[in-house]
Amino acid sequence: MKTLVWVEHDGKAVKDATLAVVTAASKLGEVHLLVAGSGVDAVAKEAAQIAGVGKVHVADNAAFDHNLPENVAPLVAELMGSHDAFLAPATTTGKNIAPRVAALLDVMQISEILSVEGPKTFTRPIYAGNAIATVESSDAKLVLTVRGTAFDKAATSGGSGTVEAVGGGSDAGISSFVGAEIAKQDRPELTSAKIIVSGGRALGSSEKYEEVIVPLADKLGAALGASRAAVDAGYVPNDYQVGQTGKIVAPQVYFAIGISGAIQHLAGMKDSKTIVAINKDEDAPIFQVADFGLVADLFSAVPELTGKI
Structure with a gap:
């Protein structure tokens, strides 16, 4: 089986999300990558160095700048004539491209796979991850995130x-890139x-x-996260949200501070290697x-912990 993996990149380097997709694709068969963009030679060379990759297809065209899905999906559908499966990371952009590819190929997409059980058999979460x-x-071509x-x-x-x-x-x-406001942080x-250190609604304010x-x-040199309730309350930007409708994370250590643990939040962080929770509600x-x-x-425990690190 030949697989085609869409490479997520920023125009300069391959993003980490792609590396996990390569691992998944390798369980299905030969791995080919697609690097689409404008002036992406450096990205293509980096992609070719990824372990297990057999071929890198490079589509260098201004139409693929910013990875507009309306432009990328037809290219993928065309390349699928010589591939059996298309895989993309379940990121914002990946989830924007894959459904369009599935529609063009007239097949069902299988979303957010967790494992490869066979050539056409996979596991995926349902009910916010409470069931697998x-x-x-049964489709001739596979489209997977x-x-x-x-x-x-x-x-x-x-x-x-x-x-x-x-x-x-x-x-x-049918679409055009207008602009992007990207939060920059160290x-x-x-x-x-x-x-990751995440805070919840119990904090009370930004x-x-x-x-x-x-x-x-x-x-700790950690990334900042938050629950949906904290984001909705305006304590932090949307980029901080961890959960089913936010970002899915699995760090070595996850601090959940003032977070009750609603299903929506657990779906985004319960695969963390070690979870540390601080909450005044024992239930x-x-x-x-x-x-x-x-x-x-x-409000007393966290500053004390911070002071002893």
């Missing part, structure tokens, strides 16, 4: 893939951080988030998944 479904496809936290990341070196330019592709003329990216959560994250659901739990007032 085993799904078998991959939950990055479920697979190990492929090594970024050791590969010897060949780079091949592909033609085709044009501006569909902290690790939330989805790839080894330590000022308290800054006062209690940020110093602890600074001491909070977060303690059911926590490896270490402290029933205490966060």
